Amino acid sequence: MRKPEDMFDRDREWAALVKFATDEQPGATLGVVSGRRRQGKSFLLEALCQELGGFYFSAQEATDTESLTLIGDALTRHLDPVIPFTPSNWSMVIDVLLRIGQNRPVPVVIDEFPYLARANPALPSIIQGAYAPRRAERTSSKTRLLLCGSAMSFMGRLLSGNAPLRGRASLDLPVNTLDYRLAARFWELDDPRLALMVHAVVGGTPAYRTEMIRYDAPRDTADFDDWVVRAVLSPGSPMFLEARYLLAEEPDLRDGALYHSVLSAIAEGNSGRGGIAGYVGRKSNELSHPLTVLEDAGLIERETDAFRGNRTDFRIKEPLLAFYHAMMRPFWPQLLRGTATERIWQRARQRFTGNVLGPHFERVCREWTLYFAEERFGGWPSQVTAGTVNDPAARTTHEVDVAAVGHAEDGRPPLLAIGEVKWGETMGLGHLARLRNIHGLIRRNDRYDSSQTRLVCYSGAGFTEELLQARDRGEVDLVGLDDLYGSA
Template sequence: MPKPAGMFDRDREWSMLVKFAADEQPGATLGVVSGRRRQGKSFLLESLCQELGGFYFSAQEATDAESLAAIGAALTRHLDPVVPFAPASWSTVVDVLLRIGRDRPVPVVIDEFPYLARSNPALPSIIQGAYAPRRMERTESRARLLLCGSAMSFMGGLLSGNAPLRGRASLDLPVDTLDYRLAARFWGLTDPRLALLVHAVVGGTPAYRTEMIRYDAPRVLDDFDDWVIRAILSPGSPMFLEARYLLAEEPDLRDSALYHSVLGAIAEGNSGRGGIAGYVGRKSNELSHPLTVLEDAGLITREIDAFRGNRTDFRIREPLLTFYHAMMRPFWPQLMRANATDRIWQRAKHRFIGNVVGPHFERICRDWTLHFAEDRFGDWPVQVTAGTVNDPANRTTHEVDVVAVGHADAGRPPLLAIGEVKWGETMGTGHLDRLRRIRDLVNRNDKYDTSQMRLVCFSGSGFSEDLVRLSGQGEVDLVGLDDLYA
């Protein structure tokens, strides 16, 4: 079934939904669709129901009784019974939903399912009971029930551990943000430098361009500053408060001040647990819960150091959160005065390069190495992260921005490449010398097979003639912005 007109990308998600909804096998099935708000989940599911004649219901924050009445009214409109349907319980509702699929496979969607479960925590158990293996209402139905939600911590636990619906779902589909290459196409940006700068601010959330900024994109690189001021930093823009709303949408993030402080610590470059604790003013062991909640909500991710397995670094996944905590939160009172926005941006622009673009460029380089470099470094990498290498002779440590590790069929995993990333400076032989020193130190480590390891320089500002010459001799791989977006 072809995608509906106007749907950008989402080929994999659409294909999986159509395959699930049109499955001719007997017996009702259950699927779960999750993802943060504004990724296009509802558009996907509404389109699916329109194409296949299914039932779509979007829940709202309401009492249990009001939600029952609302879904009863929606079912009345869809089924057009002689008498309006006024359900007294969710068990009755679920049975009616299953009956929709008595004659043919049909999608049945409950969007924003966490709202219903918050008002009635027994609802997952009720669905579990309705999907009992030998229950007639299930075996004689081909309803394809899809539960969708944006509360990532809730949706992540819906099918895990001892949850009632664990083992009941035949589809678990996350709808993630667009990757940086797709985001550039979606925004219509052909200049790699401009595309990366825009992605460092708004990431790959589709609705930021369509619904919130209303297709206002910077036309050329010289328009970028004005675009940030008018589209992001202006108090009249819907994007002005968006970063705050991202946290407010997660029901498990109750102490918003603590979570904003944790995100602020990471945005300031404190990626380790100890650094975050010192910034927040808490003990390290007191941060386990907030860090776990932020990770479950999809707002941060944890990375294991490639060379020191006992060290974990935390990174913010949503670029807009990094931009907010680095550029907006420190100047919030001044930003509320609209006539000061231009001056604040010019005054704090160095923070944008150092705290936002630099770390974001490192992340993009790791993403490229994992997803788009393929076998450029001899094999497909299965893990790409950062690392820290001890240098006892010089009593220091070296931070390695990109560490690509391949798959080991037996023995030690191969270390495919180590890389240095620089956004704002032309890379030269000095950067290569540093990588050579790190290579010597890594060769003494028995953790990896380093026999085929490549040295890589990633730059957003180009390479010196000497480094280009050495690259031609095979001593180093050079990766620029054009490579990242090719």
């Protein structure tokens, strides 16, 4: 079945949903679709139901009784029975949903399922009972039931551990944000530098461009500052409060002040647990729960140091959150008034480069190395993270922005590449010398096979002539913005 023409990308997700919904095998099946708000989940599922004549119901925040009434009304409109369907419990609803697929495979979607489960915590168990393997209502049905939700912590638990629905689902489909390359295409930005700057502010959430900014994109790099002011920093823009709503939408994030403080700590460069604890004013062992909740919600991610396995660094996963905590939260009272927005932005512009663009560029370079570099460095990387290398002689440590580790076929895993990243600095022989020194320190350690490690310079500002000559001699690999966006 052809994908709707107005759907951008999502080829993999659409193909998985079509395959699930058109499966001719007997017996009702269950699928789960998850992803943060505004990624296009509902758009996908509504399109699926329209194409295949399925049933789509979007739940609301309501009591259990009202929710039963609402889905009963929706089923009455869809099935057009002789008398209205007025369910008194969810077992009745699920059985009717199973009967929809008596004659053919048909998608049945319950969107925003966490609202229903919050009002009636027994609902997952009721579905489990309805989907018992030998139950006649299930075996005689071809209903393809899809439960969809945006509360990531809840959806992550729906099929895990001892959850009632574990083992019942035949589809578990995440709908993620667009990666930085797809985001550039979606925003129709041909200039790699401008595309990366925009991505550092709004990331890859499709609805930010379509519904919230209404296709207002910067014309060029000269228009970027004005665009940030009018599209994100203005109190009249829907994007102004969006970062705060991202936390409010997660039911497990009850102590908003603590979670905002943790995110601010990371945005200020405190990526380690100890640095976060010091910034927040809590003990390190008291942060395990909030860090886990933020990670389950898809708002932060943890990386294991490539060279110090006992060290974990935390990064903000959603660019808009990093932008908000670095650029908006420190000036929130002034921004709320909306009278000095341009002056605040100009005053904080250097902070944007150092606290937002620089770290974001590092993240994009690691993403490119993992997903798009393929075998450029001698093999497919299985892991790409940052790392810290000890220098005992100098009594210091050296930060490695990109460390690409390959798959261990036999013995130690190969260290494919180490790299340094600079956004606004033209890179030269000094950066190559630093990488050589770090490589020498790594070779004294037996953790990796570093005999074929490539040295890589990633720059958003270019390279000196001397460094270009070193590349031509095979001494270093150079990666610029055109490489990152596939336009080199």
